[in-house]
Each structure stands twice: as structure tokens, then as C-alpha cells.
Amino acid sequence: xxxxxxxADLILPVPLDQHFTYRIPDYLKNECSKGKRAVVxxxxxxxxxxxxxxxxxxxxxxxxxxxxxxxxDSTPLxxxxxxxxxxxxxxxxxxxxGEVYKAALPSGxxxxxxxxxxxNASFFEENELPDFSQKESLVLDALKxxxxxxxxxxxxxxxxKNCMPFIKSLFEKGTIKIEESIEKGxxxxxxxxxxxxxxxxxxxxxxxLIEKLKRAPKQLDLLTxxxxxxxxxxxxxxxxxxxxxxxKKNQIQAGILNSLIKKGIFEIRNENVxxxxxxxxxxxxxxxxxxxxxxxxxxxxxxxxxxxxxxLLHGITSSGKTEIYIQLIDSYLKENKQVLYLLPEIALTxxxxxxxxxxxxxxxxxxxxxxxxxxxxxxxxxxxGIDMKDNAIPFQLILGVRSSIxxxxxxxxxxxxxxxxxxxxxxxxxxxxxQARDSAIMLxxxxxxxxxxxxxxxxxxxxxxxxxxxxxxxxxxxxxxxISLPEVIIADVKEARRKKQMKSHFTPALLYxxxxxxxxGEQVILFQNRRGFALxxxxxxxxxxxxxxxCDVSLTYHRYTxxxxxxxxxxxxxxxxKCSNCHSTDIRTRGFGTEKxxxxxxxxxxxxxxxxxxxxSSRGKNAHSSIISDFENHRIDILVGTQMITKGxxxxxxxxxxxxxxxxxxxxxxxxxYERSFQLMAQVGGRAGRxxxxxxxxxxTISSENLIIQQVAKNDYENMFNTxxxxxxxxxxxxxxxxxxxxxxxxxxxxLDKAAIVYAKALRLLPELxxxxxxxxxxxxxxxxxxxxxxxxxxxxxxxxxxxxxIRETGKQLLKNDExxxxxxxxxxxxx
DNA sequence: AGCACGCCGACT
DNA sequence: GTCGGCGTGCTC
Numbered sequence: 001x002x003x004x005x006x007x008a009d010l011i012l013p014v015p016l017d018q019h020f021t022y023r024i025p026d027y028l029k030n031e032c033s034k035g036k037r038a039v040v041x042x043x044x045x046x047x048x049x050x051x052x053x054x055x056x057x058x059x060x061x062x063x064x065x066x067x068x069x070x071x072x073d074s075t076p077l078x079x080x081x082x083x084x085x086x087x088x089x090x091x092x093x094x095x096x097x098g099e100v101y102k103a104a105l106p107s108g109x110x111x112x113x114x115x116x117x118x119x120n121a122s123f124f125e126e127n128e129l130p131d132f133s134q135k136e137s138l139v140l141d142a143l144k145x146x147x148x149x150x151x152x153x154x155x156x157x158x159x160x161k162n163c164m165p166f167i168k169s170l171f172e173k174g175t176i177k178i179e180e181s182i183e184k185g186x187x188x189x190x191x192x193x194x195x196x197x198x199x200x201x202x203x204x205x206x207x208x209l210i211e212k213l214k215r216a217p218k219q220l221d222l223l224t225x226x227x228x229x230x231x232x233x234x235x236x237x238x239x240x241x242x243x244x245x246x247x248k249k250n251q252i253q254a255g256i257l258n259s260l261i262k263k264g265i266f267e268i269r270n271e272n273v274x275x276x277x278x279x280x281x282x283x284x285x286x287x288x289x290x291x292x293x294x295x296x297x298x299x300x301x302x303x304x305x306x307x308x309x310x311x312l313l314h315g316i317t318s319s320g321k322t323e324i325y326i327q328l329i330d331s332y333l334k335e336n337k338q339v340l341y342l343l344p345e346i347a348l349t350x351x352x353x354x355x356x357x358x359x360x361x362x363x364x365x366x367x368x369x370x371x372x373x374x375x376x377x378x379x380x381x382x383x384x385g386i387d388m389k390d391n392a393i394p395f396q397l398i399l400g401v402r403s404s405i406x407x408x409x410x411x412x413x414x415x416x417x418x419x420x421x422x423x424x425x426x427x428x429x430x431x432x433x434x435q436a437r438d439s440a441i442m443l444x445x446x447x448x449x450x451x452x453x454x455x456x457x458x459x460x461x462x463x464x465x466x467x468x469x470x471x472x473x474x475x476x477x478x479x480x481x482x483i484s485l486p487e488v489i490i491a492d493v494k495e496a497r498r499k500k501q502m503k504s505h506f507t508p509a510l511l512y513x514x515x516x517x518x519x520x521g522e523q524v525i526l527f528q529n530r531r532g533f534a535l536x537x538x539x540x541x542x543x544x545x546x547x548x549x550x551c552d553v554s555l556t557y558h559r560y561t562x563x564x565x566x567x568x569x570x571x572x573x574x575x576x577x578k579c580s581n582c583h584s585t586d587i588r589t590r591g592f593g594t595e596k597x598x599x600x601x602x603x604x605x606x607x608x609x610x611x612x613x614x615x616x617s618s619r620g621k622n623a624h625s626s627i628i629s630d631f632e633n634h635r636i637d638i639l640v641g642t643q644m645i646t647k648g649x650x651x652x653x654x655x656x657x658x659x660x661x662x663x664x665x666x667x668x669x670x671x672x673x674y675e676r677s678f679q680l681m682a683q684v685g686g687r688a689g690r691x692x693x694x695x696x697x698x699x700x701t702i703s704s705e706n707l708i709i710q711q712v713a714k715n716d717y718e719n720m721f722n723t724x725x726x727x728x729x730x731x732x733x734x735x736x737x738x739x740x741x742x743x744x745x746x747x748x749x750x751x752l753d754k755a756a757i758v759y760a761k762a763l764r765l766l767p768e769l770x771x772x773x774x775x776x777x778x779x780x781x782x783x784x785x786x787x788x789x790x791x792x793x794x795x796x797x798x799x800x801x802x803x804x805x806x807i808r809e810t811g812k813q814l815l816k817n818d819e820x821x822x823x824x825x826x827x828x829x830x831x832x
Numbered sequence: 833a834g835c836a837c838g839c840c841g842a843c844t
Numbered sequence: 845g846t847c848g849g850c851g852t853g854c855t856c
Contacts, residue, residue: 010856015833020856043835043855063856098833133846160848164836822851 004057008032008068010050011086012042013110015431017096019053021060022068032068035076035083039069039111039182047113047180051078051101075386077109079408081446088442094740094804094827095432103432104406106376108186114150117167118177119143130173135166140175148179186377190270193240194226194257197267203234209265218256223265225250240271275375276365276382286358287330288323297476298324302331304472305450310441312420312466313454315476316715317686318483321454322352324476325416326359328452329397333363337413337449338383339397340404342440344422345369346644348401350625356399365395367404384408402427402436405443412447415440420453420462421679423672426832433828437462456686457679457717460672460724464735486657486688486695488713489513493661494702504600510658510698511604514638517696518608522655523631524638525645526601527684528594529664535596537564539579540586546576552781557589569783594640597660601638613641646683655695657688662701662709669778671733672832674708678720681712732770734830738794740807743826744774745785755820756788762810768795768803785824804829 006024022040024032032038037049049072059065078086086104090097102110119140132140135158142157143149154163170176200209206227213220226232226246230239247257260266290298297313301324304311315321329339343352348368356364365379382395398404402425405415417425417437425436437453444451453462453471466473479485491507501508517524535557538545545554548566555564555573564573578585594612601610613627624644630636632651639645665677681699688695701709711720729736744759746752756774764771772791780787794803811825 007856012855013833014855016855018856022856040856046834046855060856065856135847162835162848165847 005059006032006055006057007059007065008038008055009053010038010040011053011097011101012040012048012050013102013112014042014048014098015096016098017090019097020050021063021065022050023059023065024055025067028068028071031071031074033076035078035080037072037077037109037111039072041066041069045113045115045180047111047182049109049111051083053083072111075384077105077384077408079384079410081443082406082408084446085439085443088446089432089434089439091801091804092442093432093434093829094808099431103403103427103430103434106373106380108373108377109380111182113180113182116148116150116179116181117143117154118148118179119146120175120177121146123174127174130175133166133169135160135163136170139163139166139170143176148181186374188272189275189374191273192243193269193271194243194246194261195240195267195269196226196230196232196238197264198238200265201238216259218252219260222246222250222252222256222260226266240269242273243268274382275372275378287326290323290327291320293476293478294320294324297474298327300474301328301452301472304474308470308472309445310451310453310465310470311472311474312458312462313452313474313476314458314463314466314717315454315456316479316485317456317683318479319456319476321418321456321476322355325418325452325454326356328414329360329416332413333360333396335413336396336411338395338409338411339413340407340409340415340440341397341399342404342415342417342425342436343399343401344419344424345401346424346646347419347422348399349628351628351650353399356397360397362393363396365398365400367398367400367407369401369403380407383410385410402434405436405440409447412444412449414449415444415451417451417453418455420455421457421459423676423832426830428828428832431826433831435830435832438830457682458721460675460721460728461735463721464725484694485715486685486697488685488697488699488715490704490709490713491698491700492702492704493700494704503604505597505660505700506600506604507698507700510700513656513696513698514605514658517656518605518637520655523634523636523651523653524656524658525651525654525684525687526597526638526640526658526660527645528597528640528642528660529680535559535589537576537587538590539582539584540588541584542579542582544579544581545590546573546580549573550782550784552779559595568779594642597640601640605638608637609635610638610640611636613639613644643680645687646680651687654687655693656698657684657695658698658700659684660700662699662706663703666703666706666708671728671731675720675724677708678712678717682715682717685712732793732795737770738800738829739831740792740794740804741828741831742790742792742807742811743777743828744788744790745824745826746822747785749786751820752786752788752823755814755823756790758817758820759811759814759825760790762814763790763792763807766803766806769793769807770795 006029007021008024009019009021012020022038032052032055034052034054036052038052040048040050042048086097086100090100138158139154151163154167155161158166167178171178200206210220213223226241229241229246229249232238261268297315301311301313313321313324332339353366365382367376367379379395383398385394398407417440420437427434441451462471465471489509491509493502493507496502496507503511514524536545536554537557546564547554548569548571550571551566551568553566553568556567558565562575564575577587579587594614598610598612611627611630631639634653659681662677662681665680666673685697688697699709699712703709707723708720728734733739744752744756746755760771760774763769770793772793774788774790777787777789792807794800814820815823
């Protein structure tokens with residue numbers, strides 16, 4: 001009794017801002033340690049795997065402490081560095097540790113129980129039939145085949161939202177069994193392997209066998225091939241060989257192999273294999289030699305790393321940044337350090353993957369949302385160095401999207417954040433709303449690693465940090481092979497309209513340049529920013545537009561399904577043929593997307609092969625890369641695309657890039673709109689004339705005198721930076737002030753309005769906080785919830801976490817007020 | 833977030 | 845009387 005009890009503080013995958021303490025039963029005492037997963041019951045029934053944060057002997061007072069059920073890992077799954085990183089992230093981004101846990105581990109490593117319901121056959125054998133309600137009978141009928149169902153299935157069968165009352169009643173009668181079953185998370189992948197039976201192992205026995213098989217030459221061939229592949233040696237256990245490989249090598253029919261198995265010469269067994277090894281890349285270590293200015297940049301980076309943790313590489317498009325990265329990566333790998341190479345989702349294309357595989361072969365691991373969860377678990381385990389298959393090679397270089405900052409590096413030396421300015425590094429939903437670039441710098445700090453930010457168009461924040469000495473700065477102003485930057489032509493849409501020269505959405509200047517390019521056998525890219533270009537329906541008589549039932553947005557018309565869809569909540573509606581305002585039947589489509597551009601363009605250039613690249617046209621797994629390769633191989637003349645075409649793609653034969661409407665992005669109500677427009681236009685323009693000759697960029701705009709347009713035309717990044725920095729300073733935006741956006745949401749507009757006013761008023765008590773709002777967001781209602789925003793500009797950059805605490809506490813106080821019960825508060829730190 | 837409990841209106 | 849909808853409170 002007097003024996004000391006041990007307890008563990010656990011991180012549970014729930015959005016609560018605290019850890020939970022469980023007792024460690026005696027039989028688990030030796031296995032319980034920081035970073036492993038513990039299986040626990042949380043609440044009345046749910047079972048979760050939780051991460052052990054620490055082990056101690058302090059029994060929490062006044063709490064009925066539960067026992068840990070089991071420990072899943074023999075070695076920690078989460079490193080100490082990761083745990084510190086999680087803590088930092090939860091605090092900095094005002095999220096909870098449980099939410100960070102959910103974001104950080106692939107779901108295959110997070111167990112969660114599900115309630116499953118089973119038919120209790122023995123009850124019916126022993127008892128008389130009790131009375132059942134209609135719904136209860138339905139449930140029993142569905143369960144009768146002996147197949148257990150989960151609650152969602154039963155909800156669907158009964159067509160109700162919550163089937164629990166019926167299940168409970170059935171359970172009390174004894175007719176069903178309720179169980180908490182844990183879904184199999186990660187499953188090993190197995191493959192059939194062929195192995196020589198032990199009874200034939202040994203030279204003598206083998207020779208007898210070979211003699212016997214002489215009458216079946218095909219079978220003999222297969223046996224010899226096996227012995228070859230397995231490097232057969234006497235006195236060594238015969239090595240299993242993949243059946244796939246054996247069959248492929250010999251080009252035989254399954255029958256030959258089967259007869260050898262039937263004779264007991266071969267045995268078949270299932271072996272765990274890696275999901276990654278299918279790509280059999282040999283490491284060619286193809287490092288292209290750097291030219292002088294690349295080498296110079298690399299030297300500068302290395303020198304700066306001696307004194308700075310972070311360096312910004314500002315290299316114009318086509319300056320060959322990738323080759324600089326590769327040399328840098330190589331030097332870290334040679335020191336046996338791990339390297340993380342971050343890319344925005346859209347830039348993680350086959351082109352860049354291929355280049356890195358050429359250089360580093362099988363050491364490259366990819367972490368991407370297109371991979372299955374099982375593959376992600378394998379990558380995670382591989383980096384952790386556990387559970388390795390013999391055909392797997394430890395990844396030294398990880399090429400990944402923003403979530404790869406959560407991988408369990410143990411020996412991280414370098415993080416590269418490519419296209420550093422990309423806004424997709426910021427996660428918005430779900431929480432944690434983290435900026436992967438900024439978090440990567442923090443991770444590097446915690447790991448003793450360096451960070452290299454790379455881009456042709458740095459974010460104002462990063463460039464400011466570099467200028468002010470917080471980061472090192474390295475600039476490359478020459479293009480690879482000395483090709484000059486494209487010539488930028490501004491096409492004035494306003495003037496063309498006045499002269500009635502516009503054809504569809506094209507200025508005469510653009511059409512003329514396309515014509516010339518096509519005639520010379522060159523390719524063209526047309527860029528259409530997607531935002532605001534969705535098709536919608538409009539009544540031609542009265543201007544009525546079909547809107548979403550639950551959100552304050554117009555419904556988008558989807559041609560391929562012939563449906564109206566809300567892009568915010570997913571609500572869909574059949575196409576209306578009658579105006580619900582004036583009953584006119586003259587309903588027309590409005591707005592235009594890439595689809596429309598593609599169509600119209602075909603009219604002007606009937607001979608040209610035109611394709612578009614956007615979310616819709618690249619839906620399938622390979623659709624995207626097949627369009628890209630078609631374009632690369634000049635099976636397409638004109639490619640019309642959205643953001644997707646701007647990143648990580650190099651096309652040699654593109655001489656003209658057209659930006660169809662520059663104003664769309666300039667007029668976006670956001671303090672970063674100008675910066676983003678510059679970045680986007682510069683990046684798109686950078687696709688022109690990457691090899692051979694100077695390219696052309698045409699920007700169609702109605703405001704040709706706009707400063708940003710002029711700066712893009714002159715490719716004057718520094719000028720853009722200076723004007724933007726001035727504005728940021730004047731209006732107290734980052735990097736001078738920190739922003740925190742608070743979103744309040746509630747079903748009742750009046751309650752929401754009042755809550756927002758009260759919250760804002762309470763926040764204004766702190767003079768360091770500049771409070772903007774509350775204001776309605778652009779979309780005032782989504783999914784039947786009203787929204788209101790409060791923006792905080794933090795004047796002082798130090799003590800920031802104290803202010804966050806105050807903001808959060810004030811929010812908690814607000815929700816305690818009976819009037820405001822049910823109001824939800826969403827914090828977004830450093831919003832984008 | 834789940835999940836249970838409890839109160840209230842709307843059906844057979 | 846069921847049934848089904850929320851609003852509310854708790855989770856070691």
C-alpha cells in the first residue's frame with residue numbers, strides 16, 4: 001500500500017487547453033516514458049492513444065484518476081524536440097496542445113475507438129421476444145446477419161441524427177452487445193516471397209534436386225534464377241525473393257512456379273515490405289557544377305550560417321537556385337545530417353522531385369498530401385529510424401509540404417523553405433493556424449539547425465528581417481546561362497475598350513503576340529487568377545442571382561455536373577431555370593473562368609492546340625502531370641491556367657506569358673494585396689523565355705499607371721519593397737506590428753453583435769493593443785453561422801505571449817456571461 | 833471535439 | 845406516451 005504510485009501527464013487529441021493525468025499501473029511502470037503512446041479511456045467510453053508528456057509521482061487532488069490501459073511503443077514516437085516544438089506552437093498560435101498533436105501525427109499513428117454494436121444471438125435463444133419499437137426492429141434486422149455496425153451506419157439506416165436512445169434501449173433489454181473497438185491504424189504492407197524449402201538446402205541435396213529437375217527444364221531455369229537472385233550460399237539460410245521479381249525476371253507463367261511450390265521445393269511466405277521502395281532509383285549523385293555566381297552565393301550562405309541561424313536567398317527567376325540548394329544539401333548529407341526541403345503544395349511537382357532524386361537517389365523521402373496515410377506512417381517511422389524493412393533506406397532528405405515540419409527528425413542540420421513568400425505555408429483550418437516558414441525557423445532553433453529561405457520575390461517580412469540583420473541576405477541577380485529577363489508589355493484594357501478593340505477578354509496586343517509566338521512554333525502560357533472568376537447564374541431581367549441557403553455567397557455554376565454549388569459549405573442545388581424574384585426564364589451564366597478563356601481562344605486560333613490547367617482539369621491522380629508533360633513535349637501550344645502553372649515548372653519553349661486581368665488581384669481587400677500581385681506577376685512572368693531567347697510578358701490591366709504594375713514591368717523588387725514597407729509602417733502592419741485576428745461566430749446575429757462589441761471593449765482596456773472592429777467579414781454568414789471579426793495590432797513585439805494570455809482570458813470571461821453562451825471564438829495569429 | 837443528460841415541443 | 849431537437853456541462 002505504501003508503495004509509491006506513478007502518474008503520467010498525457011496529451012490527448014482533443015481541443016482542450018490542458019493535459020490529463022493518468023495512473024501508471026504496476027505492469028506498465030517499466031515501459032512508461034516520455035514520447036511514447038499510452039492507450040487510455042477518456043470520458044465515458046472513448047479510447048484514445050495519448051502522448052506521454054512526463055512521468056511523475058504527484059497524484060492530482062480531487063480527481064478520480066484513471067489507469068493507463070496500455071503502452072504502444074517500445075521506443076518514443078515523439079522526440080523531446082518535437083514536444084518542445086508542439087508546446088511552442090500551441091502557445092504561439094493560440095491553439096491547444098491536443099490540436100497540435102492531431103496535426104502533427106499521421107492519423108494511422110493515432111488510435112481512436114469507435115462504438116460498434118453487435119447482435120446478441122444467445123439472448124434470443126434463451127428469452128422470449130420482448131416488444132420492440134419500429135426503429136428498434138430496424139436496427140435488429142440490420143444486425144442480424146451477425147455483422148457488427150458502427151453508430152454512423154445505424155444513423156444512416158434509421159435516417160436519424162443520433163441513434164443512441166434506441167441503442168441504449170436495445171442494450172438494456174439485452175438484445176445487443178456494445179463494444180468499443182479500436183480501428184486498425186497502420187497496417188503493414190506485405191508481399192509474397194519465394195524461398196527455397198529447407199529440406200533442399202545444402203549442396204548435396206540441391207544437386208540431387210537439380211538432377212531430378214532436368215526433365216522439367218523450365219522449372220530448372222526458375223530454380224537457377226532463384227539461386228542466382230538470392231546469392232545462394234551453402235550453410236546460409238536461403239534468402240526469400242519477391243515473387244513479383246522472380247516472375248518478372250523469368251517471364252514465366254504462374255503454373256511453373258506453382259508446380260515447384262506444390263512439389264515442396266519452394267515455399268511461399270508473406271513478408272512486410274516498404275511502400276516506398278517501388279521506385280528503384282539508383283543514386284547517380286548527379287551534381288551539376290555551379291557557375292561562378294552560383295558558387296559565390298553558396299559560399300556566402302555558408303559564411304553567413306556561421307553567425308546567423310537563418311539566411312534569405314533572393315535569386316531572380318531562372319537564377320538556378322535549385323542547384324545551389326542541391327550543393328548545400330549535399331554538404332549537410334555528407335556530415336550525416338538530415339535535411340528538410342519545404343515546398344508549397346502546388347510547387348511539389350515531378351520536375352523538382354526528379355531533379356532531387358537524380359542527385360540523392362533513394363535518400364529522398366517525399367511527404368505530401370497525395371500520399372496515403374499508410375505511406376505517411378512509413379515515412380514517419382523511417383525518419384524516426386524504427387520499424388525499417390530490409391528493402392528500405394533511411395531518408396536523409398525530406399521533400400515535403402508544410403506539415404512535414406512535424407516529422408521526427410533526430411539529426412536535423414538544415415531546413416530549406418523554397419518559395420518562402422507563398423501564402424500556402426499558412427494553415428488556416430483546422431487549428432493550429434501555423435505559418436510553416438516561421439515555424440520551421442523555430443524548429444531549426446530547437447534542433448540546432450540552419451534555415452535557408454529561398455525565393456525570387458521575398459515576402460516583405462522576410463526581406464525586412466534580412467535588411468535589418470536578423471537574417472543573412474544573399475542575392476543572385478543573374479539568370480542561368482545569361483538569358484535576359486522577359487520584356488514586359490502593359491496592355492491597357494480601358495483604352496482598348498474605349499476604342500472597341502477588345503475581343504472577348506483579349507486586347508489586340510495580346511492576340512497579336514500570341515499570333516507571332518504560334519507562327520514561330522513557340523508556346524504560350526495564359527494566366528487567369530481563379531479568384532472571383534467562378535461562373536454563376538444571373539437573371540437577365542432583374543439581376544437576381546441564386547445564393548446559398550446557408551451562406552452569404554452566390555452559388556457557383558459547375559458545368560460538368562450541371563449544378564449550383566456553394567464553395568463555402570458544399571451545399572448544392574439543381575440549376576434554376578426560372579428567376580425566383582421576377583419569374584423570368586431568361587437566366588444566363590456570368591463571370592468567366594479558364595474554361596471560357598479556353599473556348600474563346602479556340603475561336604481566334606482554330607489551329608492551335610489549347611489546354612487548361614486548373615483544379616477542375618487536373619482532378620485525377622495523373623491528370624496534372626500528363627498535362628504538364630504534354631506541354632513540355634509541345635503537344636499543346638497554349639496553356640491556360642491558374643496559380644498552378646506559376647510554381648516549380650520550367651518550360652523551355654515558352655516565349656510568351658499573358659496575364660489576363662491584373663486588376664483582379666490588385667483590388668483584393670487585404671494589406672498584402674499589392675505585395676502578392678507583384679509576386680504573382682513576377683513569378684508568372686518568370687515562366688517566359690527560360691532558355692534560348694528573351695521572352696515576353698503581357699499584362700492586361702485597366703489601371704496601367706498603377707505603381708505595382710509599373711514595378712513589375714521594371715522588375716523592381718526593391719522599389720516595391722520600399723513602398724510597401726512604408727505603407728506597413730504607416731498603417732502599423734507587420735513587420736512593425738503583430739496581427740491577431742479574432743473571429744466570433746454564432747447562429748444568432750444579435751447575440752453575436754453584442755458579444756463582439758463587449759469583447760472589443762474589454763480588449764481596448766489594454767493600451768498596447770490597437771483594436772480594429774468589430775467588423776463584418778467579406779462573407780458575413782457561412783453554414784448558417786454569422787461571423788464578426790476583431791483585428792488586433794500589437795504595438796510591442798516583446799511580451800507577446802502575455803498579451804495572448806490576456807486576450808484568451810478575456811475571451812473566456814466573455815463566454816462565461818450567460819448572454820453569450822454558445823458564441824465561438826477563433827484566434828488566428830499572424831493571419832494571411 | 834465527443835458524448836450524456838435533460839428539458840421541451842410535435843407527432844401517432 | 846414516444847421521438848427528436850437542441851442547449852449545457854464534463855472529460856484525468
